[in-house]
Amino acid sequence: MDETPLIVDDHDRYGRLRLISWWRQDRLAASRVLVVGAGALGNEALKNLALVGVGAIHIVDFDVVETSNLARSVFFRAVDAGRPKAEVAAERARELNPYIRVHAVNGDVARDVGLGLFAAADVVLGCLDNREARLWVNRQCWKTNTPYVDAGIQEIQGAVQIFTPPDSACYECGMTTQDYQLLNLRYSCPQLRPEDLRAGKVPTTPTIAALTAALQTQEALKILHELPCESGVAHVFSGVSTTMYSTRLTRRDDCLSHETYPEPTPIAVGCDQPARTLFDEARRIWDPSRRLTLVLERDLVTGFECRACHRTESLMIARTRVELLARACAHCNLATSPIVVSVIEEGEPLAEVPLRALGVAPFDVARLEAGPATGFFLLEADRARVLNPPAPRASNSP
Ligand SMILES: [Zn+2]
Ligand SMILES: [Zn+2]
Structure with a gap:
């Protein structure tokens, strides 16, 4: 325990955070977090990570800002229409906290992000809206032994799932037969419009994005501090009944995602x-x-x-x-x-x-x-x- 008396320094940006007994600002400053997706969830997660001073953040998205994003994404403005989401989000996060490094990856997580970045990240936050990308991120995290905190939202319901390779259940362990069928549909019907497949048209609100990304970031902060954090679990929040339940996922021994690569x-x-x-x-x-x-x-x-x-x-x-x-x-x-x-x-x-x-x-x-x-x-x-x-x-x- 720190023996020094509590002195509140109002000129210290992180002063109120440092008052938390287990908080380690130096540890956060030395951390690297990969945020996949710069939509409603990604905006909120990035905002939280920037506020608390995570030293290096990478934000990935292939999409551009549209007017329909403005009601749910804190970092986007009307003048940003047509600009890459990752770039805009990174720029605004740097304004929020100029003392950290925020890097934009304007590309597709499956095609444009190397395994080296997954390995260099201390934790990966999935802020995605589709199964394909989640499954890909899950496998990359397993290969590199990187903790993965996934979030998903729909209407006013949100879910956060925490996976820590190599021992916990993973995202694929929790996939149902119906999930696999929907995945296969994508490959068997190339004539389906990509914009339909890539969803992004999920009905959601900024309130559920904020709530869910907050819970997601909080779990990531526990991982970064090496605090006890349950993994292989899903925390599901219903905004309709204002209730939350947690469910433990079963680890499947025949799961195809459990390949871990040796140190390259x-x-x-x-x-x-x-x-x-x-x-x-x-x-x-x-x-x-x-x-x-x-x-x-x-x-x-x-x-x-x-x-x-x-x-x-x-x-x-x-x-x-x-x-x-x-x-x-x-x-x-x-x-x-x-x-x-x-x-x-x-x-x-x-x-x-x-x-x-x-x-x-x-x-x-x-x-x-x-x-x-x-x-x-x-x-x-x-x-x-x-x-x-x-x-x-x-x-x-x-
Ligand atoms: Zn698995
Ligand atoms: Zn021909």
Whole structure:
């Protein structure tokens, strides 16, 4: 226990927080938190993290601000319409607390965020509105042993789930047969509009977003302070009856999310370099005698094949971009089939393509196989640009 008498310093930004017996401002200042989603929940979670002085925060979102966000998102203004949500939210959070670093990732969590950032985070906050993204974040957290606090809202109901790998139940353990069916629907109906699939049209209020994100951030703060925090549980709040209940999720031994990667070996390669460079560097430090194979974490579509006229159109996209997968042949107008690639072999033409174009994200962990051996390599050349990118110039609205 701290023996010093309580002296309230009104000039200390964190003075009232420091009065809490277990509060450790230095610990928060040294923490890194990844917030996935900059919608109603993400705005609130980011606001809370900025207020309490979490030292480094990364906020991820691929979407842009729309007028319909204004009634639920504390950081957005009418003049922000059309600007990336992550960028705007980060900018406003920096205004709220200029003594912390807030980094915007204007991209998709599944395609644009490397495993290295998940590993560097002390906790990940899921502020998402769909199962696909939650499942992806859950798996990335398990691979890197990073605690994951997920939040979800609908109308005036909210839920916060806490998962701590490797031992607790995870998000996928709690998925029902119906959840899997809805996930599969996305892949079997590429003609569904992405905006329908990505939801974001869930009816919610700013009150439930604030309540739920507050509870979520509070659990994250307990994790950052290493206070006891129940994991593998869901806390569900009903605003209709003003009641809350907690339920323990059952850990499933056959759950597909429970893969934890070993500590990766840092390698002096970045995602802008070709796969060949990764193979060459890995061979220098790993020295396997067999030919190397890069196992892609995200399936890659390298082209579209028309079975009728035997023509192939080359185009590299991630297989998760279902909205781009339904393509008609330019010659006969029949439906084409995507050519899916999940490994890159040393020496093949695709090894000359930059890792980024092969679907590898900045500061990712590359999984290489040499016969029966598997090696994990962290793309160290991307570290600075991901963990500590240069601060953007302050822009005071147009
Ligand atoms: Zn699980
Ligand atoms: Zn054709």
